[in-house]
Amino acid sequence: MGQKKLIRFAEIETFANVLQYPQHMKGQWGAFFKNEHALTLELACGKGEYAVGLGRMYPQRNFIGIDLKGNRIWVGAKTAIKENLGNVAFVRSQIDQVNNYFTAAEVSEIWITFPDPQLRASKHKKRLTHPKFLRLYQQFLQPGGFVHLKTDSPVLYQFTKKVIELYDLPLHEATDDLYKQPTISDELKIKTHYEGLDIAQSNRIHYLRFGLPTGELLVEKDSLLKQWVFDTEKE
Numbered sequence: 001m002g003q004k005k006l007i008r009f010a011e012i013e014t015f016a017n018v019l020q021y022p023q024h025m026k027g028q029w030g031a032f033f034k035n036e037h038a039l040t041l042e043l044a045c046g047k048g049e050y051a052v053g054l055g056r057m058y059p060q061r062n063f064i065g066i067d068l069k070g071n072r073i074w075v076g077a078k079t080a081i082k083e084n085l086g087n088v089a090f091v092r093s094q095i096d097q098v099n100n101y102f103t104a105a106e107v108s109e110i111w112i113t114f115p116d117p118q119l120r121a122s123k124h125k126k127r128l129t130h131p132k133f134l135r136l137y138q139q140f141l142q143p144g145g146f147v148h149l150k151t152d153s154p155v156l157y158q159f160t161k162k163v164i165e166l167y168d169l170p171l172h173e174a175t176d177d178l179y180k181q182p183t184i185s186d187e188l189k190i191k192t193h194y195e196g197l198d199i200a201q202s203n204r205i206h207y208l209r210f211g212l213p214t215g216e217l218l219v220e221k222d223s224l225l226k227q228w229v230f231d232t233e234k235e
């Protein structure tokens with residue numbers, strides 16, 4: 001492992017705004033931020049451009065970026081410390097464990113920013129908008145809360161639209177070419193590191209904003225989704 005990574009790993013241990021696998025935090029975020037402001041998560045946050053960018057825009061709200069990679073989280077956490085953004089924090093963890101850190105209705109919005117599209121059909125269950133993950137998010141997203149997905153991947157965009165249709169989720173916004181829209185909000189203008197890389201080479205940013213119902217997302221439908229993925233996408 002590189003020297004820089006080791007230094008960052010050691011440093012985030014000392015950052016008050018980084019918590020690693022924080023099993024004890026369910027229902028405790030109000031105490032952590034010392035206020036009861038609305039809480040927004042950025043999942044697969046990498047360097048946390050959304051957590052930090054939204055934190056700057058909305059001092060009266062709290063933001064938590066979550067990612068597995070400590071050396072990436074370090075970048076966002078260091079920026080938040082330098083800028084004195086007390087409303088921004090980071091959790092180092094697998095997203096698969098996210099339901100261990102937040103209690104019912106503790107979170108008002110979730111941003112999923114340029115997650116790995118997991119392009120192989122056989123890997124589709126690893127996509128962060130697969131119902132397997134949505135069932136975790138349901139455990140802590142407030143009724144009427146939003147999930148935002150920003151991606152350059154047409155495959156992930158179409159997949160997520162199919163999930164929304166199949167599980168009858170409320171769809172609020174959908175575009176396969178965000179910057180062609182006549183007007184876009186300042187939130188949507190925040191650019192992440194991976195947005196700049198355009199790995200999918202689609203030259204387009206795709207965006208979805210949707211909700212999650214309080215009722216269960218039927219597990220039986222997962223096999224229909226799997227069938228659709230294998231019928232529609234190339235392996």
Ligand SMILES: C[S@@+](CC[C@H](N)C(=O)[O-])C[C@H]1O[C@@H](n2cnc3c(N)ncnc32)[C@H](O)[C@@H]1O
Nearest residue numbers: 044045046067068069094095113114192193194
């Ligand atoms: C393509 S990068 C995007 C990073 C950032 N959102 C951006 O747009 O620059 C995907 C990120 O997801 C993280 N990631 C992938 N799967 C994860 C998982 N299961 N749990 C936590 N983080 C994950 C990776 O560590 C990586 O930082």
